[in-house]
Amino acid sequence: MIQGQIPIEEYKTGNTVHKWDLKKIRFAHRVLAEYNYKKGEVKQGYANRTLYVNLSNNTIKEKQVTNEMKKKFTGGRGFGLKLLWDSIKPTTRWDSEENDLVITTGPLCGITQYPGFGKSLCLTISPSTNIICDSNVGGFFGPYLKFAGFDALEIQGKAKHDVVVVVDGEKGKVTIETAPLEETNSHLLNDQLTHMYASEDSDKSRQKISVVSAGKAAENSWWGCLNFSFYDIRRKVPRMKQAGRGGLGTVLRDKKVKALVAKVEKFDGLSNNPADPVTLAKIGTKLHQEIRDLDRYQCNMRAVGTGHLVEIMDAYDLLPCENYRFGSFPKAPKIYSPHFYELFTKVIPDGCWHGCTLACAKTVDGFTVMTGPYKGQRVTVDGPEYETMGCGSNMSLWDPMWILEFNFYCDTYGIDTISAGTSIAFYMEMYEYGILSKERCDGLELCFGNGEAVLEFLHRMAQGDKGEFIQVASKGIRRVKDWLIKKGWGDRQLIEDVGMESKGLEYSEYVTKESLAMQGGYGLTLKGPQHDEAWLIFMDMVNNAIPTFEKKAEALHYFPMWRTWFGLNGLCKLPWNDIEPANNAETDEPPKVPEHVQNYVDIFNAVTGRKIDKKEIILQSERCYNWQRAMNVWLGRGQRKDDWIPYRSMGPVTEMEYMSRKDRYDKQIVEKLGLKKEEVEKMSVQEKMKILYDYRQDQYQKLADAVYYRRGWTPNGVPTPQKMKQLGMDDPTMLKMLQEKIDEDRKAGLNVWGGKYSKGEKPPSIDQKYWEKW
Amino acid sequence: MDEPKTVKILKFHPEKCDGGKGCEKACSQVHFKTDEGGDKSAIRIFKEGKSYKMHVCDQRGLCLDMCPVGALTRRKNGVVWLDKDICIGCQACVGFCPINAMRKSDARITPFKCISCGACVRACPNGALELVEVNIGDIKEVVYHKQGV
Numbered sequence: 001m002i003q004g005q006i007p008i009e010e011y012k013t014g015n016t017v018h019k020w021d022l023k024k025i026r027f028a029h030r031v032l033a034e035y036n037y038k039k040g041e042v043k044q045g046y047a048n049r050t051l052y053v054n055l056s057n058n059t060i061k062e063k064q065v066t067n068e069m070k071k072k073f074t075g076g077r078g079f080g081l082k083l084l085w086d087s088i089k090p091t092t093r094w095d096s097e098e099n100d101l102v103i104t105t106g107p108l109c110g111i112t113q114y115p116g117f118g119k120s121l122c123l124t125i126s127p128s129t130n131i132i133c134d135s136n137v138g139g140f141f142g143p144y145l146k147f148a149g150f151d152a153l154e155i156q157g158k159a160k161h162d163v164v165v166v167v168d169g170e171k172g173k174v175t176i177e178t179a180p181l182e183e184t185n186s187h188l189l190n191d192q193l194t195h196m197y198a199s200e201d202s203d204k205s206r207q208k209i210s211v212v213s214a215g216k217a218a219e220n221s222w223w224g225c226l227n228f229s230f231y232d233i234r235r236k237v238p239r240m241k242q243a244g245r246g247g248l249g250t251v252l253r254d255k256k257v258k259a260l261v262a263k264v265e266k267f268d269g270l271s272n273n274p275a276d277p278v279t280l281a282k283i284g285t286k287l288h289q290e291i292r293d294l295d296r297y298q299c300n301m302r303a304v305g306t307g308h309l310v311e312i313m314d315a316y317d318l319l320p321c322e323n324y325r326f327g328s329f330p331k332a333p334k335i336y337s338p339h340f341y342e343l344f345t346k347v348i349p350d351g352c353w354h355g356c357t358l359a360c361a362k363t364v365d366g367f368t369v370m371t372g373p374y375k376g377q378r379v380t381v382d383g384p385e386y387e388t389m390g391c392g393s394n395m396s397l398w399d400p401m402w403i404l405e406f407n408f409y410c411d412t413y414g415i416d417t418i419s420a421g422t423s424i425a426f427y428m429e430m431y432e433y434g435i436l437s438k439e440r441c442d443g444l445e446l447c448f449g450n451g452e453a454v455l456e457f458l459h460r461m462a463q464g465d466k467g468e469f470i471q472v473a474s475k476g477i478r479r480v481k482d483w484l485i486k487k488g489w490g491d492r493q494l495i496e497d498v499g500m501e502s503k504g505l506e507y508s509e510y511v512t513k514e515s516l517a518m519q520g521g522y523g524l525t526l527k528g529p530q531h532d533e534a535w536l537i538f539m540d541m542v543n544n545a546i547p548t549f550e551k552k553a554e555a556l557h558y559f560p561m562w563r564t565w566f567g568l569n570g571l572c573k574l575p576w577n578d579i580e581p582a583n584n585a586e587t588d589e590p591p592k593v594p595e596h597v598q599n600y601v602d603i604f605n606a607v608t609g610r611k612i613d614k615k616e617i618i619l620q621s622e623r624c625y626n627w628q629r630a631m632n633v634w635l636g637r638g639q640r641k642d643d644w645i646p647y648r649s650m651g652p653v654t655e656m657e658y659m660s661r662k663d664r665y666d667k668q669i670v671e672k673l674g675l676k677k678e679e680v681e682k683m684s685v686q687e688k689m690k691i692l693y694d695y696r697q698d699q700y701q702k703l704a705d706a707v708y709y710r711r712g713w714t715p716n717g718v719p720t721p722q723k724m725k726q727l728g729m730d731d732p733t734m735l736k737m738l739q740e741k742i743d744e745d746r747k748a749g750l751n752v753w754g755g756k757y758s759k760g761e762k763p764p765s766i767d768q769k770y771w772e773k774w
Numbered sequence: 775m776d777e778p779k780t781v782k783i784l785k786f787h788p789e790k791c792d793g794g795k796g797c798e799k800a801c802s803q804v805h806f807k808t809d810e811g812g813d814k815s816a817i818r819i820f821k822e823g824k825s826y827k828m829h830v831c832d833q834r835g836l837c838l839d840m841c842p843v844g845a846l847t848r849r850k851n852g853v854v855w856l857d858k859d860i861c862i863g864c865q866a867c868v869g870f871c872p873i874n875a876m877r878k879s880d881a882r883i884t885p886f887k888c889i890s891c892g893a894c895v896r897a898c899p900n901g902a903l904e905l906v907e908v909n910i911g912d913i914k915e916v917v918y919h920k921q922g923v
Contacts, residue, residue, distance in 0.1 A: 003916070004838070004839045004914075004916025004917065004918065005835050005838045005839060005848065005914060005916060007777075007847065007848075008844045008847075112862050112863055112864035112865075113863065113864060113865050113883075203844075204843075204844070204860070207843065233843070233844050234844075267862065268861070268862050268863060268883070269861070269862050269863020269864065269883040269884065270863065270883050277883055278880045281863070281865055281868075281878055281883060284864070284865045284869070285865045285868050285869045285878065286869075287869070288865055288866055288868065288869020288870060289869045289870075291869070292869060292870045292872075295919070296919055296920070300919070302919040303919040303920065346918065346919075347839050347916055347917065347918055348839055349839070349840055349841065349842045349866070351842060354842045354843065354862050354864050355842065355862070355864025355865065355866055357840070357866045357869065357870065
């Protein structure tokens with residue numbers, strides 16, 4: 001039996017304890033700007049104002065949240081889009097002075113009664129994609145920002161020297177302070193700032209602080225993530241969750257922000273001032289009970305977090321191995337979740353916001369660091385989650401302890417494990433083909449399975465190594481593709497096909513070759529290939545529940561809209577379908593988890609006092625989803641060409657891949673392309689690969705056709721002014737811009753379907769300007 | 775700090791109970807300053823056939839490891855105690871109590887539970903309730919999810 005019921009003050013992690021001279025560190029701070037504000041109450045989920053900070057001219061002010069803003073943009077990610085639209089220009093890039101880094105909360109964010117209600121939504125122009133990247137993250141910062149008085153925090157401009165921005169909800173004061181002496185790497189910096197700004201020397205006081213930071217590697221890489229802290233009163237550690245995707249930490253460090261600090265005076269179960277707390281508590285308790293009774297038979301989140309997916313993905317040929325060449329691997333059982341279960345700390349609550357009993361935020365405490373600047377120290381490693389474990393398999397690294405080391409350094413150096421892992425897996429494949437070599441990689445032997453070289457790469461990146469490869473490689477796959485092609489190293493087509501990026505962002509860790517709908521789930525997205533818009537592999541590939549283009553398009557409409565709603569409100573997706581009611585399979589639409597959808601409707605009404613239904617949820621999302629796509633168009637992207645995906649995500653690029661799943665592919669050529677079995681047997685592998693390539697590329701274009709049509713966009717993927725008006729998004733500048741873009745596309749002959757429709761097949765509409773009739 | 779070894783828990787003698795529910799009224803007086811009983815009482819008496827049964831916290835303490843803010847502690851007298859000034863009303867303890875003995879009333883967001891104060895014992899005219907001392911080691915339980923079980 002694992003020991004529990006240890007008094008909180010006596011709980012020990014075995015971590016190395018640091019003693020900081022906090023007086024000296026704080027004495028070195030110089031206040032550059034100070035803004036005193038009137039503390040206010042959150043009313044039915046909204047603080048009703050946002051905070052604006054400009055680091056170039058040290059301005060701090062507040063902006064009012066209007067009823068119209070709430071109606072059109074709901075909150076959270078929606079507010080972020082609205083604030084960005086007001087602040088940036090179509091020429092704004094990630095490192096432009098006017099680029100905005102926005103952290104928002106959402107009206108439901110900060111509720112403690114229902115699991116998963118503490119997420120912050122972070123938005124900015126991403127270095128990876130040059131369009132808006134939104135990232136959903138746990139930790140206490142979002143809820144505390146709201147309880148301190150603001151629905152969103154907007155950071156514009158760049159400081160001259162390292163600064164911290166402190167939102168002190170206790171004093172009602174916002175300051176910009178220089179911060180020359182603090183550490184930069186997050187696990188130390190967050191510890192320092194948590195102790196420095198806590199009102200008293202107690203764990204309860206430290207729990208009222210949350211820090212956002214990014215480490216040393218975020219300064220030198222485009223994979224920078226934001227680490228959001230949440231102080232754990234048992235471990236006595238400011239643990240952290242990451243806004244990982246899209247280089248948000250890179251933007252933070254480019255603005256010379258060392259950290260953001262939010263502090264609350266107090267908070268309780270009613271800090272969000274919900275309209276109907278009784279209903280809230282009832283719905284929340286029902287879900288807690290569901291988790292209590294069913295999680296162990298469903299996803300086992302409470303035991304191993306998202307890590308339970310490794311064995312499932314391996315079993316279904318979906319676990320990315322050796323840069324997505326394969327979906328399973330003989331060594332994969334070495335990183336199945338039971339191995340991590342052995343290492344994870346057990347028994348104590350592991351939610352990244354209070355009240356989350358799904359508790360997927362696992363840690364390994366007292367982990368002894370094996371390499372780099374913290375070698376020999378004992379630390380808490382937050383994670384690993386499934387995606388980080390999947391990075392292990394993708395780089396052919398099968399040692400759980402190595403994955404922990406990789407996880408720890410990515411976190412504290414402030415880089416996204418997904419982007420780093422997927423990128424390095426690509427570099428490794430290039431290394432295997434001789435396109436990269438030890439010499440070309442600044443002395444790194446980046447072959448599959450070389451964990452030492454990967455860690456050395458991370459350390460050198462954090463040190464700001466000026467090697468040509470390190471400099472390019474730390475900016476991600478797209479830049480390395482361009483670099484290799486420019487150097488004339490390797491075959492261009494091969495490089496484009498195997499490097500798993502779309503829009504400039506690296507793929508997350510799922511193999512999508514056999515699920516067309518999921519290819520769309522990655523490609524037909526707003527920010528790039530991330531699975532947070534739709535995860536349709538089982539629906540599509542395993543259950544064959546959406547066989548036609550129309551059905552796939554409906555799924556690629558509904559699920560991205562549904563999941564966008566979590567971002568508008570400051571919620572986590574996991575308690576929606578990673579725990580399901582016992583009778584879910586017997587409902588009309590099990591993949592939607594109808595009972596939980598109703599929970600969210602009821603909670604929205606219980607907090608805001610409004611009366612919405614499940615259709616209104618989709619409408620709220622559609623408004624913001626289309627707005628974001630329109631902003632991508634405005635920024636020069638967001639069209640069919642930008643929804644391109646690499647062939648590695650669609651099918652076998654190399655002969656080895658084809659041969660490893662030969663029966664499957666041969667069978668498909670017979671069944672789907674209508675060739676005779678005897679003919680197929682006579683064909684060479686190259687010939688079979690070619691016809692499969694053409695077929696699958698065409699399938700993807702046909703899918704895009706169906707999805708654009710369903711979403712109310714032109715055949716080139718541009719949201720139409722008619723659709724925007726239908727949704728009530730009537731900003732004249734936006735509508736004019738869209739019309740001009742559509743007219744430009746018409747002149748360029750781009751308003752046409754992408755698929756090749758033979759006899760008996762129909763495009764979604766034969767009317768060339770179908771949208772004008774809406 | 776010396777950890778408590780024993781705790782007093784309620785013992786029920788159904789043969790002495792007449793269903794008057796004076797215990798519930800006394801309990802709601804302790805927690806909500808009202809004699810409504812029912813949903814505002816930590817102890818509940820239900821009729822079962824011709825007899826009665828008691829439903830109340832047995833101080834096993836599984837909830838202690840559920841609380842994210844440390845509002846639940848085992849006090850010196852061994853009783854599992856909810857500090858409502860620290861509690862942030864998340865209902866995790868309510869939802870996870872295996873015997874549903876952590877209570878929540880509509881009257882406030884923070885839950886409440888039996889604190890073995892003896893008000894109910896004193897209120898019962900028939901002596902149907904008593905507080906008995908048990909070893910914590912014998913009743914203690916932790917929230918522990920094994921993988922795949």
